[in-house]
Amino acid sequence: MITFPDPPTAVKKILLVEDNLLFRRVIEHALVKAGYNCVLCESADEALRLLLVEKPDLILSDYDMPEMNGFDFRQAVLLNPNISDIPFVFLTSFTDNKLVLEGLNMSALDFINKETPIQVIITKLNNIIKTLENEHVRSVRELKIAAEALNVKSMPTRTPDVAGYRISFWHRGYRGYPGGDFIDFVQVDSRFCFAFLGDIMGKKWKAWFFTFGFLSYIRAAIRFCVLDQDFNLATIVQKINKLIYLDESLQNILSSLSLLLLDTQTGEVHYSGAGDLPLISFTPANSQPKTVQSAGLLLGLLEDGFYDNRTIPMTTGDQLAIFTDGMIDIPSNGSKKSDYPFFVEKISPYLGKTDSFELIKTHVLNCIDDSNQMDDASIIFIEKI
């Protein structure tokens, strides 16, 4: 089930372009008081430079400014596809009907007279922002309905029953968007079950749209190899890699992959990885978990990705964690960092218990929320029982 919560209602940033210092201060004061974050520019030129690095939620611009006027500024913004869709409002003392019409015809949302009482100006802006926000929520909801109608899922609905193993998984998309992580299980027969987890590089919809192409290739490659009775994981991953490498529509899209094969007869787990994070392996005999690193490169990077086979013999009580990089990204002193050892350290106290995964969920995974999540985060947890 894909969850699409409303976007977090963060503080909105308004860019005010106004050459008059006094008016700039008055509007800034009112906007900040109304709960907005306000960025000020005294010329269109300065605003265009700022827009290269900042993306405000709304641009509020004067018309009459020296050098570049508001209309020329609007044209320049419209010509830059990176910023052309930022909502734009004119705020000016020029109220000539012809001028107002010309301004509105440049896809400006409103043309507000500076003589308007400040409270009315703020209310108008509030309404514009609220309307756009509702529009966004509605679009996301429509996409969700479309995705569900197509029955496209990048996460399985349940875990497979594999004799001798207990398998769990968990996923949380970046800020509730479905994102580019995918997990699936392919049960071949009563002896073999494949499990895989991947991460398309990128976030939100852009990554999510590609997950289905990747999933189809991976499922197909597994099925073809099974038909040929070839269970060599390095060969399977190389086949997937080659398909993706040669597919022109996926040329600029890369993905990691951890492919595992659970053998219920021998108790072994076979593993081959493509640019994925090392697995964490725990065995009760050693109190410290170990990492299992594979040699292969990201899918689609080179024609030959140097894929290898690892075999992890598992006996009762052994545990294995496979996860994507969203798990190791953490906020740190106001900035962000990736810290693999820190994640290993965080889950270590809960390994080797009868309810390890529940404990990890309660103490580690459930602490991930919009305020501290940096990327899609997914994990598969395999226990030998």
Add this chain to the structure above:
Amino acid sequence: MILEVQEINRVVQATILPEEASLTNADAFKEEMITIIASGVKLVIVSFENVNYIDSSFLGSLVVALKYAMPRNVDIYLVSLKPDVKNLLTLIRMDKVFRIFNNYDEAMGTLH
């Protein structure tokens, strides 16, 4: 601009300016890298001296730049990576496809 660029004799030193190399600047970085690669240079040395954090979107752009560079016989070296960033790149085996050096001087030293 994501990169501060200096070119000497078809070797480009490109310093990533933001501390956070992420979704917000990944596309711009990719475009700037591709422009540099297409301009006929032989080597781009990318410095991560300012970068504290790199996310998968930015890594994706870095790899796309490499895929664009390879058939054009342009090399990309990475230098001045902070320990966290270097660890991540090593964990996912990016050190196998990019040559990584401690700093510009060390990277330039390989050219003679």
